[in-house]
Amino acid sequence: DIQMTQSPSTLSASVGDTVTITCRASQSLSGYLAWYQQKPGKAPKLLIYKASNLESGVPSRFSGSESGTEVTLTISSLQPDDFATYYCQQYKSYPLTFGGGTKVAI
Amino acid sequence: EVQLVESGGGLVQPGGSLRLSCAGSGFTLSNYWMTWVRQAPGKGPEWVANIRQDGNEIFYVDSVRGRFTISRDNAKNSLFLQMNNLRAEDTATYYCAGGRDSRYFVSWGQGTLVTVSS
Numbered sequence: 001d002i003q004m005t006q007s008p009s010t011l012s013a014s015v016g017d018t019v020t021i022t023c024r025a026s027q028s029l030s031g032y033l034a035w036y037q038q039k040p041g042k043a044p045k046l047l048i049y050k051a052s053n054l055e056s057g058v059p060s061r062f063s064g065s066e067s068g069t070e071v072t073l074t075i076s077s078l079q080p081d082d083f084a085t086y087y088c089q090q091y092k093s094y095p096l097t098f099g100g101g102t103k104v105a106i
Numbered sequence: 107e108v109q110l111v112e113s114g115g116g117l118v119q120p121g122g123s124l125r126l127s128c129a130g131s132g133f134t135l136s137n138y139w140m141t142w143v144r145q146a147p148g149k150g151p152e153w154v155a156n157i158r159q160d161g162n163e164i165f166y167v168d169s170v171r172g173r174f175t176i177s178r179d180n181a182k183n184s185l186f187l188q189m190n191n192l193r194a195e196d197t198a199t200y201y202c203a204g205g206r207d208s209r210y211f212v213s214w215g216q217g218t219l220v221t222v223s224s
Contacts, residue, residue: 043201043203043216044211046205046210049207087151091207098153100150101150
């Protein structure tokens, strides 16, 4: 199974900040990585797929990248609506696995 | 508007069974692989199972294989999860999800809570 180690688990930030969330995979993902945003009581929302492709309707301040076994989600100019929990998910192989989550808080 | 609506959750004793359903609205399930994802309270999501459009290819996470059965009825635009021999660790909100790829999830339902407790 591919393990996804996400860091940090909590991140304190302010409106306007640029924040970076990282997932390290136990093996190469070849770009098969998605990022989701989740708010309390709601289902996750897809932000990025194939490591760096922005889902339709998602603001361009969200971006993703991959380097080796490390994948990164960057949020530029943090907005009030961005305070949420973020999860990475690998889909290189079954079982599909998620990272432990990063809560972005004020 | 695309909607997936889950139902069937509730409180069940350990060893009991439940059948979850997911109905599509503005979303033609027959076009897509469909998936169940669960999320235990305070934890991250966990992929549970998915099923191909024709129902002839299915994958399960190891922890539910042999106890859970995913199925679909394309004529009724519905997805199901039969859960048997439930354990406390199966307590979670269960989401159905689907979309253009079988392995990441574009559209999600609102979830249905399953609580396994005596």
